[in-house]
Amino acid sequence: MAKETKYTEDNIRSLDWKEHIRMRPGMYIGKLGDGSAADDGIYILIKEVLDNSIDEYVMGAGKTIEIAVRDKTITIRDYGRGIPLGKVVDVVSKMNTGGKYDSKAFKKSVGLNGVGTKAVNALSVNFKVQSIRDNKTKSAEFERGELILDSKIEKSSQRKGTRVSFTPDEEIFSKFKYRNEYIIKMIKNYVYLNTGLTIIFNGEKYFSENGLRDLLDENIAEESKLFPIVHLLEEDIEIALTYSKAQYNEEYHSFVNGQHTTQGGTHQNAYREAIVKTIRDFFGKNYDASDIRKSIVTAISIKVMEPVFESQTKTKLGSTEMGGGLPTVRTFINDFVKQKFDNYLHKNPDTASKIQ
Numbered sequence: 001m002a003k004e005t006k007y008t009e010d011n012i013r014s015l016d017w018k019e020h021i022r023m024r025p026g027m028y029i030g031k032l033g034d035g036s037a038a039d040d041g042i043y044i045l046i047k048e049v050l051d052n053s054i055d056e057y058v059m060g061a062g063k064t065i066e067i068a069v070r071d072k073t074i075t076i077r078d079y080g081r082g083i084p085l086g087k088v089v090d091v092v093s094k095m096n097t098g099g100k101y102d103s104k105a106f107k108k109s110v111g112l113n114g115v116g117t118k119a120v121n122a123l124s125v126n127f128k129v130q131s132i133r134d135n136k137t138k139s140a141e142f143e144r145g146e147l148i149l150d151s152k153i154e155k156s157s158q159r160k161g162t163r164v165s166f167t168p169d170e171e172i173f174s175k176f177k178y179r180n181e182y183i184i185k186m187i188k189n190y191v192y193l194n195t196g197l198t199i200i201f202n203g204e205k206y207f208s209e210n211g212l213r214d215l216l217d218e219n220i221a222e223e224s225k226l227f228p229i230v231h232l233l234e235e236d237i238e239i240a241l242t243y244s245k246a247q248y249n250e251e252y253h254s255f256v257n258g259q260h261t262t263q264g265g266t267h268q269n270a271y272r273e274a275i276v277k278t279i280r281d282f283f284g285k286n287y288d289a290s291d292i293r294k295s296i297v298t299a300i301s302i303k304v305m306e307p308v309f310e311s312q313t314k315t316k317l318g319s320t321e322m323g324g325g326l327p328t329v330r331t332f333i334n335d336f337v338k339q340k341f342d343n344y345l346h347k348n349p350d351t352a353s354k355i356q
Contacts, residue, residue: 017094018145021122025172028119030311034175038182039262039315042168045123047186048116049076049164054190054258056080057197062161066200067187069178073126075165082133082160085153089140092117092129092164093147117164121145123173124166133160144169186260188218193258193301212240212299215253220244220297227351232340236322237333239271241298241341243355253299256307256317265310265317270330271300274337281338282345283356304329 021028025041029048033040046067053065053076062079083091121127122145130139137156141149168176180202187199191208192215199206208214213231226243233239244251254261254268261268275296276289305323310316322332345352 017118018122021119022144022172025119025123029123030315032173034173035177035179035182038185040176041123042173042176042178043182043186045120045166045168046074046076046183048120049074049166050186050190051116051258053078053080053162054194054197056162057194058258063196064198064200067183068202069180069183072176072178073165073167074178075163077161077163079159079161082162083129083131085131085133085136085138088129088131088138089147089150092121092127092140093142093145094118118145120164120166123169125169125171127166128164130163132156132158132162189215189255189260190258193255212238212253212301215299216240216242216297219251219253221246226295227354230341230344230348230351232336232344234336234340236303236326237336238301239298239337239341241275241296243295244297245295247297248295250293250295251297255299255301256309256314256319257303258301259307259309259314261309261315261317263310263316266320266329267300267302267304267317267333270333271298271337273330274334275341277334278338278341278345279355282342282352300333302329302333 025032029041029044030039031041033042035042050065050067053062056062056078057065057080059080061081064079066075066077068075121142124142125144127142127145128139130137135156136153137158138153139149139151140147170176184201184206187201187206191197191199191206192211195208195211197207210231211233213229216229220242224244224246226245228242230241231239250272252264252268252272254264254271256265256267272293275298276292279292280287302322304317304319304321308318310318317329320328320330322329326332327335345355
C-alpha cells in the first residue's frame with residue numbers, strides 16, 4: 001500500500017520573481033543549451049534586451065544600436081529616450097512593469113508582457129543598467145536578480161539612451177559560448193525588418209535599404225532565382241517572393257512585429273493559402289497547392305496590435321485578429337496578396353509565365 005504523503009501549509013511556498021525565473025528558466029527563454037544552436041537561451045537573452053532598443057527605434061527614437069561581446073559579457077547601447085530615471089530599477093526587476101501596457105504608446109511592440117529584461121537579470125551573474133535622459137543619468141547593478149548597487153541620479157553629458165550589460169550565469173548555462181554567426185543572423189533580421197536602422201556589432205555595421213528583398217538576396221543565389229524578387233509592402237505588411245531553381249522544398253521567413261516566427265503561425269498559414277488562391281485565380285486553373293508552393297522562397301512580415309504568441313519566446317503567432325479596426329489576420333493577408341501580387345503578375349507577364 002502506497003504511503004500517504006502529507007499535504008499541509010508547510011508544502012505551500014511563494015517564490016519571488018527571480019526565484020521563479022531561475023527555477024523554471026525554460027518558461028521564460030525556451031531551451032537553455034550551450035550556445036551551439038541558434039535558439040539556445042543565451043541568444044534569447046540578447047534578443048530580450050535588444051527588443052527594447054528596437055521598440056525605441058520603431059517609436060522614432062534612436063537610429064543606431066551598438067552591441068559588443070567581450071568574453072561572456074554582452075553590452076547593448078541604444079540612443080532612444082532612456083528609461084524614466086525614477087523607474088530604472090523597477091523596469092528590470094519588478095514583474096509586469098514596463099511602458100508597453102498602454103497600447104497607444106507601443107501598439108505594435110514586441111516586448112508586451114513586461115517579462116523580458118527581468119528574465120535576463122535573474123539569469124545573469126551580473127546585470128547592469130544605465131539610463132541617460134534630460135542630461136542626467138541613473139545606474140543600477142544586480143547579481144542573479146539581487147540589487148547590489150542603486151546609484152543616485154547624477155548629471156551627465158552623455159547622449160541620451162539606455163545601456164545594458166550582462167553576463168549569463170554559468171550555474172544555469174553551463175559551459176556556454178557565444179557564436180558570432182548566430183548573433184549576426186539575428187542582427188541582420190532586425191535591420192531587414194527596420195530599414196534605416198544601423199546596428200553595430202563589435203565595430204561592424206549592419207544596415208538594410210530594401211528590407212525583406214535584402215533578406216531573400218542573402219538566402220538565395222542570383223543564378224538560382226527563377227525570376228527577380230517580387231517585393232510588395234504597405235503600412236502593416238511586407239512580402240518578398242521568388243522561386244528557386246535549385247531546391248524543391250518551400251522556404252518561409254516569417255515575422256510578426258519584428259519577431260522571427262520560426263515556427264510560423266496564423267500569419268504564415270494565411271500567406272501560404274493566399275499565394276495558392278491568387279495564382280489559381282490569376283491563371284484560372286485549379287493547380288494543386290503543393291505544385292504552386294514547390295520551390296518557393298519567400299518572406300512575410302506583419303504588424304499586429306497586441307499579438308498573442310504561443311510561448312514567451314514568441315516563435316509562433318497565435319493571434320487571429322490584426323486589431324486596430326483591421327480585419328482578421330487571414331482576411332488582411334489574403335486581401336493584400338490578392339490585390340498586390342495579382343496586379344504585379346498582370347504588369348510583369350515574364351514573371352507570370354515563369355510561375356506557370
